[in-house]
Amino acid sequence: MTSAVPLRATTARPAMRSATLADDAAAALVAVRERAPLVQCLTNEVTTNLVANALLAIGASPAMAAVPGEAEQLAAVAGGLLVNLGTPGPDQRACVEPTVTTALRAGVPWVLDPVAVGVLSVRTRLAEDLLAARPAVVRGNASEVRALAGLRSSGRGVDALDTVDAAYAAAVRVSRATGGAVAVSGPTDLVVAGDVAVRVEAGDPLLTSVTGAGCALGGLVAAFAAVTDPITAAVGASLALGIAAERARALARGPASFQVALLDELHLLRGEDLEAAGERLTVDSVAARPAGEAVEGAPAGGSTGRHVPGARS
């Protein structure tokens, strides 16, 4: 992976307030609706359709061009790029490095969704290489983020068995390595960027009964990243999907009707809905974490021996 590209500045903002962050997320949603950013997706074969539909519902313009020779053409003109490693077949493996390099050179923010990293070896090595290209946002579940940080993880296939709290130190470590944001999904989402940690209270357990809710979240993060900074993008996308899910739940009989309603609710979501969500956000400083929640210390589960490029240890 080339590193002869401009590096992204750190995203942390001092003294961030939850109300301000909610306002910024709302403004970003309005901007997505106004600008309809093109989001180039190198995504997986299982959830492509849901990712594309979620992007359309939020107001973005998705395109899934994963053909070698074409993928980088689209990345050069996109507003954002999603790289989701759910089914990393030969075409995607051939595409990914030139596509990410093109995006970086063009100043296009890119999002890494490290599906099943830590469980499966090919994608784990690929993700480790990709971290050196400094994704604006890494969006994964707790087990995936732990694995990316080189910590022992207990994912089962594409699902997390680790808690979001157990991925806190890992998120900090990966954020410091990339200079971008790291978003950990679960019952409460966690977004870390630099020295800022944000918890987002939104969502519904039915999201885990629809394949690709996390993948869709990765796509939404890429759409938001096209119009705002990485931490606002991660928080805004998390709020948008979570609030839409809560509303969809009220209309659903099960996962199938929930998925349909979820797309409707994403489509209906307005800036005011995110503006009113300040109370769902808890912002604190990484440095201010209580003792016992070590950020740099050895993980409870030990290390896999893998290394995050640039990570402090």
Ligand SMILES: Nc1ncnc2c1ncn2[C@@H]1O[C@H](COP(=O)(O)OP(=O)(O)OP(=O)(O)O)[C@@H](O)[C@H]1O
């Ligand atoms: N128990 C829960 N309650 C409420 N929301 C949840 C719960 N678990 C996950 N979510 C939400 O579901 C969405 C997907 O998160 P999840 O952690 O399941 O992603 P994932 O494992 O990457 O999913 P996938 O790989 O299937 O796409 C996020 O918006 C998250 O906030």
Ligand SMILES: Cc1ncsc1CCO
């Ligand atoms: C089930 C599944 N398998 C590979 S990708 C994917 C979608 C959820 O990440």
Ligand SMILES: [Mg+2]
């Ligand atoms: Mg996932």
